[in-house]
Amino acid sequence: MTAPVVRAAGCVLWRRAAVPGAVELALVHRPKYDDWSLPKGKLKRGEDALSCALREVLEETGMRCEPGLRLPVSRYLVDGRPKEVHWWAAEAVGGRFVPSREVDRLLWLGPEAARWRLTHDRDRPLVDALLSVLGLLP
Template sequence: MAEPVRAGLVRAGGGIVIGSDDTVIAVHRPRYDDWSLPKGKAIDDEPILACALREVAEETGVDAVPIAPVGVARYRLADGRIKVVTWFLMLAPAPCQLRPDGVEVDQVTWIPLADAPELLHYGGDVELLRALRAPSPGM
């Protein structure tokens, strides 16, 4: 018997954490054996920026500085709910030490923005980074 579709949205926040040398933080999640940008679900009525900052800190050990919201991704989960991830551009303080949480994330690394398409598993993550690197119209 098919599992019933659960109603509702799953709110999540994520961080595109930029280093001083044109790099971005990527996390490896052993549960999915994938590389992604740090993100996670909001707790109850948690403001979405607070969620993104908390998830980045939990998954990477970095207390990032938020710069600006950069996009929203929506996709359907296996149980039928829609996950809505609000992404924020963030700056990593220098110096900072990367520390995976050891539960959801087992590896954290800096990757050059140019190498992101080869490492990141999700096209949406890659598109976010490409949009950040694209020149603004009229520039």
């Protein structure tokens, strides 16, 4: 018997940078895993993926955001169980980060620095997916 799929959702959270036409992406540090990732989390019972993504962004970054276009779904194994993460591009529109036990640091980085800082290879294509939907890929 196969294990049920762990369903999760998140956002590639972005904001306009000081340089015209440039953006910064939000990365969160999770001390439990000592990793840098994009804000995401598991769906609660009865919750749809977009609601989960927006809730997780608020919980992990303190930011309210405007969701944009959907990004590619990530599929991978965690401890032998399949996990599926639905992603959205989302622009930060306000808020304030407060460290917690789950997320102790938040970084705003340009796309190249974000790609380098992300711990998991599976998260890196989401940077290009965001740049594509924002029309910022050459």
